[in-house]
Amino acid sequence: MNKLGTEATATLQILLAGCLWGLVGPLVKLMEWAGSDAASTSFIRMAMAFAIMGVITLAKFGPSSFKLSRRELIAVIVLGVFCNGVYNLVYSLAIQYAGITVSAVLLNSAPVFTIIASVIIFREGIGPRKVLALLVNIAGCCLAATHGQLDLASLSVLGILCGTASAFTYGMAAIVTRLSGPGTNAYVMSTYSYLFAAITVAVAFRPWESAALFKPEVLGFGFLLALIPTSIAYLVYYKGVLKMRETSKVPVFASVEMIATALLSTAFFGEALNAPTLLGIALVIFSIGLMSLKRKSN
Numbered sequence: 485m486n487k488l489g490t491e492a493t494a495t496l497q498i499l500l501a502g503c504l505w506g507l508v509g510p511l512v513k514l515m516e517w518a519g520s521d522a523a524s525t526s527f528i529r530m531a532m533a534f535a536i537m538g539v540i541t542l543a544k545f546g547p548s549s550f551k552l553s554r555r556e557l558i559a560v561i562v563l564g565v566f567c568n569g570v571y572n573l574v575y576s577l578a579i580q581y582a583g584i585t586v587s588a589v590l591l592n593s594a595p596v597f598t599i600i601a602s603v604i605i606f607r608e609g610i611g612p613r614k615v616l617a618l619l620v621n622i623a624g625c626c627l628a629a630t631h632g633q634l635d636l637a638s639l640s641v642l643g644i645l646c647g648t649a650s651a652f653t654y655g656m657a658a659i660v661t662r663l664s665g666p667g668t669n670a671y672v673m674s675t676y677s678y679l680f681a682a683i684t685v686a687v688a689f690r691p692w693e694s695a696a697l698f699k700p701e702v703l704g705f706g707f708l709l710a711l712i713p714t715s716i717a718y719l720v721y722y723k724g725v726l727k728m729r730e731t732s733k734v735p736v737f738a739s740v741e742m743i744a745t746a747l748l749s750t751a752f753f754g755e756a757l758n759a760p761t762l763l764g765i766a767l768v769i770f771s772i773g774l775m776s777l778k779r780k781s782n
Contacts, residue, residue, distance in 0.1 A: 499740050595732075624742070631758055633760075
């Protein structure tokens with residue numbers, strides 16, 4: 485496959501992952517209605533995803549596939565502990581101390597960290613078009629996430645720090661994935677990252693102390709959460725990132741998650757799409773199109 489075809493495939497895979505991530509919000513809400521808490525939800529998601537991907541990887545590639553190079557091992561540990569485990573912890577704390585809307589706004593600054601790291605580590609160029617796409621994307625995501633209503637009264641220093649940390653850990657996922665090397669098996673990467681993430685969440689939250697962990701309804705919705713917007717979505721995402729030539733584009737393409745979340749919330753829970761939300765969706769679409777444009781060759 486030529487470079488243009490590979491790039492197009494990578495873009496479609498990242499867009500698909502973003503669409504699947506749109507199911508996270510509705511499924512988490514269903515788990516909450518069934519009696520789950522943040523600790524139980526995070527642990528069930530990571531532990532079940534590890535079990536699902538472990539079985540699939542074993543059946544598809546055999547036991548020998550679980551052998552990793554030193555570079556790959558470091559990458560999956562960082563992905564699991566830092567980009568999944570710590571991310572869940574600090575984002576939960578951000579919601580607790582700063583509120584949902586402020587946390588969502590801070591989380592949507594993740595592309596800034598990805599682009600800065602891409603410039604420093606991969607020497608990627610950053611021109612006016614990419615900067616404009618980034619700014620438009622952040623504005624659109626913030627509008628779509630907050631519906632144009634930002635509760636400034638809930639601001640706190642700890643909440644802001646945790647929200648910024650969640651954006652940083654989320655934004656580094658694409659960087660760490662690419663650093664693992666183009667030959668990395670995405671199935672194996674997913675399996676190990678969920679293992680280390682589950683361990684991190686277990687140590688931080690002690691989810692076994694919650695009775696919700698053993699409720700059948702919680703486990704049922706948790707399985708769907710672990711299967712569709714976690715195992716399948718991240719597998720497709722890792723495959724896309726490993727083929728993407730410009731890592732700085734990844735979070736902008738993945739922001740289609742905001743559109744999927746807004747539409748699914750409207751479909752399943754009857755949440756209204758007000759004018760700021762629709763404007764945010766339009767801006768996200770525009771930013772994705774802008775980021776997709778190819779630079780003209782001299």
